[in-house]
Every structure is written in C-alpha cells, then in structure tokens.
Amino acid sequence: MKAVFKHEISSYYTSLSGYVFGLFLLLFAGIYVMIYNVRNLLTRYEAVIFSISFVFLIIVPIITMRIFAEEKKQRTDQLLYSLPISIRDIVLGKFLALLVVFLAPLAIMCVYPLILSAFGNVHMAEAYSAVFAFFLLGMALLSIGMFISSICESQAVAAGLCFVVMLINYFIATLASYTGVSAMGSFIGLTIFVVLFAFIIRFMTGSIFTAITGGLVIEAILAAVYMMNQELFIALMPRLMEKVSLFERFNVFINGIFDISGVFYLLSVTAIFVHLTIQSLEKRRWS
C-alpha cells in the first residue's frame, strides 16, 4: 500500500494535476474570502466554504478520471494485478494519495480564519466544523469519482460521467422543491429509479435474468406498499431526493449545526464507494 501511495503522490505532483487541484480550491477560496470577509466585512468563514463547494463539480472529475481509466489504457493495471499487493491495498493506497492531494490546499484554507480573527470576531467552532464537513463532502465525492474511473475504459468517459453525477448531486435538492408531492407521482418516480437500477444490475452482472427479476421484485414490493398505505408515498420523492444529496448534508454544517448523522452519512458513502471500487477491480479480472 505504501508503494502505491508514494507512487501516486509523486505522479500527482510530477504532472500538473495535483497543483491544478490545489490552485482551483485556493483561487476560489481567496476570491470569496476577499468578497465576503474583506470587502463586505462578514465574520462568517463558513459562507466562504459554502460558496466554493461548487468547485467540486469541476475538480473532482478532473482529478479522479485518470486513477483507474488511465491504468487500463496504458495496460499498467496488469502490473498492479501481478504485483504482490492485494487489490484492497492498491485502492486504499490510491485513495489515500487522493486525500493527501485534497488535504494540502485544505490545510492552507484552515489558516484563513486565524488571519481573519486578528481583525474581528470569527466564529472559530463554526468555521472549522464547516471546513471539516467540506473535507467529508470532498472525500465522499472523490470516492464516487474514483469508482466511476474504475468502471470506465477511457478517461474522457470517466470525466463526463463523473461530472454528470456531481451535477445531479449538486442540483437534486433544488429540483426536489419542484417535484410533485402526490403519492402517484412519487410512485412513478420510484419506478423510474427501479428501472435504472435494473439497468445498472444488467451492466454490472451481465445477466438480463437477474436484472429483470431483481427489478420486478422491488417493483412488486413498492406496489404492495403503495396499495396498503398510500399516505407513505406523499412527498416521498422530494424527501428522498433531499436525503440522497451529499451537498444537502454538507449545507447543514454551514448553518452552524454539527450534524453527527451527516458525518456518518458522508463517511458511509465514502466507505461504500471505496468498497465498490475494490469490487469493480476484482470483477475486471473475471471478464
């Protein structure tokens, strides 16, 4: 794991990607600190953190696209497979390197509240809890990006797909407020998700049979629940959409609440996607 970690770190910083990632974060952090704190004399650093969260839409696809797609293209994945390192260690090594690349600019961003506090009364606890949530959000998004890279053959496809996923994640809460609240609407919405889910199963396992049965079973359960208790479905869709959004969880911290369930949610998402990445690489040996 250490070998992979060191190798990754040095490849981030021999190519420009590590610097670009940091530069982007720091550039926008700088701009918003100047606008909010310096020009408008706001004492809330978390407002800056909130405003720069959109940067993830751009930098996550850029930094994660190459992680595994590039290995596949250069055929270097064969080297990794033949080395005496377990796939879990390869993935963890790569993910830790990614986190270090993310933490480097974040460490610099942690200095800003200290500087600002020399000129006014900064709410330190809220500022740092926002930075912490920002880290958790970034970590979860990076794990999703890494997973997408592991299932794609080319970097461009990985980047595109990752961008779409980030975008949906970013806007889903906004969309939720425009989604109908009727029970029927929620049922139809969920059905669409079930169909999507079946497609993903088909893609991952290659078995149409499993996909159709799985989809039908879930749909049957949904229908049964719908028949028995329609009230459960009222406004279910928008509620679910809000719950799913990683950005929405992060926003809670911006409002000055240290939300333990949010911490667990973001950590679980990270763990799940790191695990899925390991599985997707294991699976590739079988195809």
Add this chain to the structure above:
Amino acid sequence: MSILEVKNITKLYNGKNGVRNISFTIEKQGVYGFLGPNGAGKSTTMNIMTGCLAATEGTVTINEFDIYQDPVYAKMLIGYLPEQPPLYMERTPREYLNFVAEAKGIVRQERKAHVEEVMNRVGITDVADRLIKYLSKGYKQRVGIAQAIIGDPDIIILDEPTVGLDPAQILEIRQLIRDLGKDHTVILSSHILQEVNAVCDKLIIISKGRLVAIDTPENLEARFAGDNRINMVVGATKKECEEILSGISAVVNPRITPIESDDKKANKVRISLGYTSKSDDTVSPDHINTCDDVIADIFFAFADKRKVIYELTNTKAGLEEIFLELTGVPEESDNKEAVNKEAINKEETKEAE
C-alpha cells in the same frame, strides 16, 4: 514439489474461445517455451498463471500457494512481463523500477543497489533517467523485462519478450534469458520457432486453446523424424537416375523431376527420396541404416557411373513442420470440441434452471 502447477484451467469469453482444460506441471528450473499461433491462448494462459485474469475453472499453484487463495504469497514468487509492457510513461526507468521494487517488498536499504544491478543486467543504465515515453521500443521492452526480474522471483514469465527488438538486441535478450534459466524458471511465449528452439529446454505447444504437446525440442524432433527425406540435384537423365537408385535397397519412393534449363546440353534432374532404416544386410541383420549410410550409398552409386552430384541435402522434420502438424486441426479434436460444446450447453441450461 512442483514449482508451478497448472491444473485444468478453462477460460471462456462469453461461453466460447479462450483456453480449454490446460494442465501442466513444471518441476525444475530451466527455460520453458510457450508456443502457439496467434490467438491460440498463450497470453490468456499466462495472464491466468500470474493472477491477472481469473480462470472460469481450474487452479494454478505456485510453490504450494494457490494464485486465488493466497495471491500475495504466490505473486511474490512471480515476475511477469505482459504482452504490452506495463510502463508508466511519465516516469523514468529508475523511478519506475524503484516503485516496482518497493511494491515487491524489497527493503529500503537494498532497493537502490538492486535496481542498479537489474538495470545493468538488461542494459538500460544509460537511459535510466529519461522519461519512459521518450525511449525507443527496444528500451521500453527492456524496462519491462527489468520490471519482471526485479526482486529475483523464482518464476519469470515473459510474454513475447523479444518483440520489437533489433537482431542484436534479440541475441542479447536471449542470452539474458538463458542466464536467468540457470537459476530460475523462465517461461516465455513466442510464435517464433527459431527463438524457442534457441533458448528453451522444453516446449509447451498450444493450439486453439488446447495443450497439444509438452516435451523437449529434441524429443519432439525425434518423434516426427519419420518424415526425413534426401534432396539432391544430379547431372543425369531421369532414366539413368532410376537405374542407379533401383540398385540401392534403402531408397523408397524416389521422385525425379528434370530441371528445365535454357542450356539444352545441361542435363540435370532434381531427386527427392525417402529411405527406410531397415537394412537387408544379411551379414548383420540388426544393422540400422542411418541417414549418413544412405547418403554414402547414393554418393558411391552415382560416382561409379561418373554422374555428378551438384547438391545433396538431408532435410529433417524441423520444428517448423512439427509445429504446423501439431497446431493444424486433427480430425478427432473436432469431435472433442463438439462434445465439449455439448457439455457446456448442458451446463448452461443447468445454470439457467
């Protein structure tokens, strides 16, 4: 204890092709050649042996470690150069090899010296600090080989190691492989016969996903020696030749074809003949005609009649013919395939149920 045991491995891509039921055991050190036409399943088998690819069925055991059950231990004993060298283009060979050495668990103190030694061995010290993407194909291939032999693994598996090298480099690499074979087990794949003949102690021939032969080159040649023929060009007419040859009992089935020539006086024929090893020598009935005996008989017979032999060659069934014969489809294997297909179909229906 076997070094490497491949047992009944089958790999199907969407239920077809791949390799079927390949088994072999490697017990002692040496150079083993993996031979087969393009698409025979050489790379697939090698990928399975190194754990890069999972077999649909069967096991690979390396020094008692199963490649799926104990992949980390098993892989510590293997160095693998895939068909396309797995190189990080943005790195220098030194950085790259350092990474591989660390990943193979070589301790920090020994790493630098070991990498230097390996680079020396494959002759890339001069380019050690240039980015790999700027290296020529031959150098890239050597970096790939260096990667495989780093950490001094017991088994070195090389998939077409000499592809893209110039003739001088090929000779160097062959020498390197021979040297490695003295204290390692080297398995190399190739579809070039001269190459395997030049370096390998034993050949594993596969064709269409099946193992067709595993033996030493000498044994393979001996097995197919029945087809030896003698070819010659003689200054005589067809009729004269027939007369002379009929006097030699060992000669069988001579084919005599006149050579067309502008010069009418030049009277040459080409003769191709087989011979039996059974002698009708009544004095010593156990005597076996060797090729040399037959050639001597022919030579003197023609010399007695004052006919000139311009050319005389003895063609052995070379590896080439053996290879073609082995990898061509024998009739019975078609049947086998049909049986296999049936079995697979049955399995599939079972699964579906």
